[in-house]
Amino acid sequence: MKQLITLFLAFVTIGVFAQKNFQGKATYMSKTTLDMSSWGGRMNSMSEAQKKQIADRMKSMLEKTFILSFDKTASIYKEDEKLEAPGAGGGFRMGGLTDGGTKYKNTKELVALESKEFFGKNFLISDTMEMPQWELGSETKKIGNYICYKATLTKDVDATDWRNMRRRNRDDDKKKKDANKDTTETVKVTEDIEIPKKITVTAWYTPQIPVSNGPGEYWGLPGLILEINEGRTTILCTEIVLNPSEKLEIEKPTKGDKVTRKEYTDAITKKMEEFRNSRGRGRGGRGRF
Template sequence: MKRLITGFLLSITVTVFSQANFQGKAVYQSKTTVDTNFGGRQLSEERKKQILERMKNMLEKTYVLSFTKEESLYKEEEKLETPGSRGGFRFGGFAGGGTMYKNVKDARLLESTEFFGKKFLITENAEKPKWELGSETKQIGNYTCFKATLVKKTNALDWRNMRRRNRDSEEKKDSSKVKKVSEELELPKEIVVTAWYTPQIPVSNGPGKYWGLPGLILEVNEGRTTILCSEITMNPSEKVAIDEPTKGKEITREEYNKVVKEKMEEMRERFRSRRGGNDRGGRGFH
C-alpha cells in the first residue's frame, strides 16, 4: 500500500512539472542577527530594544520567488512602515530590494535595483555554485530536504557578515582569513554556506543567487543570515510574467560595486567632516 501511495504521488509530481506552462511560487523569510553588545557601549535595555526595533526592517525581510523550470524572478515584498519607526535604518543598495531575474538554462542573471535614488540594471553571468552534496536530511514543511554546502568568498560591501574587531586578541588571529574594513570592523574572507533542497520539486533554483542543485532550495544559512521558505504554491491561479527587467542604467556587477564603494567612502568623509564641523556636502550621481 505504501508503494502504491508513493508511486501515485510521484506520478502527480511528474505530471505537474511536465506541463508546458508550469509555474511555482515560493515565499521566503530572511533574518539577519546582529551583535547586541553594540560594541560594548553602555546602553539601557530599553535603548537597545529601540535600536533593534528600528533595524527590524533591514534585518527581517520577505521575498517571493516566482519560477518555471528554467527562469525565475526574486523580489522583496514591500512592507508598510509601523508607526513611530521613522523609516528605520536604510543602507541604499545594501538592504536588498529590487528584482532579480535568473535563467538557469543560459546561466544569466539580471538585477534591477535602486541606489541613492538612481536605478541600475546589473548584468552578470550566473556562474553555477560549486556545491558539495551531503547525505544528511531534514523535513521542511511537507518536503524532505537534503543538505549541500559550499565555500563562498565574501563581498567587501556585504555589511551582514561584518563583525567588530577584537583588539584584545588581534595578535592571536590569523589575519590572512579576514579583511580589515575599518578600524572598528573586519570581514571574514570566506564563509561556509549551507543549503537545504528538495528533489520533490525538481527545479534547479532558489532564493537570490543560489541555484544549481537537483531540487528547489528551501533554506539557506549564510553567515548571520538565514533564508527560510515559509510557503509554496504550485501553478498559482494568478500567474506572474517572468520577464527580464529592463529599467535602469545597464552596468556590470564589478562596476556597480565600484559605484557603491565610492558613495560609501564619500558618505564616510561627510560624516567625519560633520564631526569636525566642516560639512561641505556630497556629490550626487552624474
Template sequence: MKPLFTVLIALVTVTTFAQKDFQGKATYMSKTTMDMSRFGDRFNKMSEAQKKQMAARMKSFLEKTFILTFDKSSSIYKEDEKLAAPTAGGGRGWGSMTGSGVKYKNTKDLVALESIEFFGKKFLISDEMKRPEWELGSETKKIGEYVCYKATLTKDVDPTDWTNMRRRRNNDDNKKKDETKKDTTNVVKISDEIEMPKQITVTAWYTPQIPISNGPGEYWGLPGLILELNSGRTTILCTEIVINPEDKVTIEAPSKGTEVTREEYNQIITKKMEEMREMYRNRRRRN
C-alpha cells in the same frame, strides 16, 4: 513492487512539472542577526530602553519576506511589497540606502540580472552565472511536507555585504595576537574598526520533490528547489509553496537602470560608503 498509490503520486508529480505553462511561487522569511559589538562603546553606553528602541528600528531590514516566482528555468526574487514597511521619512531605512531590488535568473541561458536602486539612482547589474560547486551531502530533514537534502558551498563574500561585517578585535595579549595571525588569511579590513571574512560556508536544504534547480537570491544549481539557506548571519526559510497558482506572473528580465557589472557596482557602493564615513568623521571632529 512499489505501492500503486506511490506510483500514481510520482506520475502526477512528473506531469505537473512537465507542463509547458508550469509556474510556482515560494515565500521565504529572511532573518539576519547583527554583531552589536561593531557599534563599540556607543552601544555599551546605551540604556536597556535605548537598546530595545534600536533593535525595533533595525528589525525592518533584518527581518524581511521575499517571493520567488519560478518556472522550469527562470525566476524572479523580490521583497514582498505588501509587507515592506516604509519608514517615517518615506524610505525603508537602511534598506533604501543599500537597495532592495529584483533578482532575475535564467538557469538555461545562464543570465543573471539585478535591478536595484541606490541613493535614488537605478542600476541594472549583470552577474557572471557559473554553476555553483555544491558539495552534496546525505543528511536529510523535513521542511513542511518536503524531504530535504543538505548541500554546502564555499563562496567569496560580497565586499558590500554589511551583514557579514564585524568589529575588529583588539589584541591585548599574546593569545589574541596568535589567534588573529591565524585568522588573517580569511579577513578583509574594511576600516580601522570594521572587518569581514573573505569567504563563508553556505548551507542549503533542497527538495527533489520540486525538481527545479532554483532558490532564493542568487542561489541555484541543486537537483531541487532550495527551501532553507544559511549564509553567514542570514537564515532564509521557505514558509509557503504554491504550485501553478491561479494568478500567474510574467517572468521577464528587468531592463531599466544604468547597466553595470557586479564589480563596477561594488566600486560605486564602496566609494559612496567611504564618502559617508569621511562625513561622519568630520562631524565628530566638529562636535
C-alpha cells in the same frame, strides 16, 4: 507506509512540473541576527532598554519577506513590500546596502540580472553565472511537506554586504591564545569594521520540485532550494504554490544603467567612502550619484 506517501507526493509534484506552462511561487522569510554586544563604543554605554529600542527599529532591515516566482528555467526574486507603521525603522534601510531590488536568473541561458537603486540612481547589474560548486550530502530533513537534502558551498563575500560585517579586533584577548586563534581571512572596510573574504553556505533543497533554482543568487542543485544558512542570515521557505491560478510575470528587468557586478561594487564603495568623509566634515549624509 511513509515511503509510499513520499513516493506518491513525488509523482504528484513531478506530474505538476511536467505541465507545459509550469510555474511556481515560493515565499521566503529572511532573518539576520546581530550581536550588538560586539559593536563596542557608544553601544556599551547604552541601557538594555535603549539597545532594545534600536533592535526594534532595525527589525524591518533584519527580517524580510521575499517572493520567488519561477518556471522550469527562469525566476524573479524580490522583496514583498509592506507598508510600515510610522517610526517603525525606515531610517535603517541603508539604501542600496539592503536586500532590495529585483533579481532575475535564467539557468538555461545562464543570465543573471539585478535591478537595484542606490542613492537615487538605478542600476542594472549583470553577474557571471557559473555553475556553483556545491558539495552534496546525504543528510535529510523535512521542510513542510517536502523532504530536503543538505548541500554546502564556500563562496566569496560581497564587500558591500553589511550582513557579514563585524568589528575589527573584537577578539584580541582570544587571539592571544593559539587554541582560540581566528584564522579567517578578512578585508578591512573601515578602521573599526572588517568582513570575511569567504563564507560557508548551507542549503537544503528538495528533488520533489525538480527546478535548479532558489532564493537570491542561489541555484545549481537538483531541486528547489527551500532553506539557506549564510553566516548570520537564514532564508527559509514558508509557502509554495505550484501553478497558481494567476499567471506570473517572469521577465528580465530592464530598468537602470547597465554595469557589471564589479563596476557596481566599485561605485558603491566609492560612494560610501564619500559618505563617510562628508559626515566627518559635518555635511550630513544625503547625496546622489
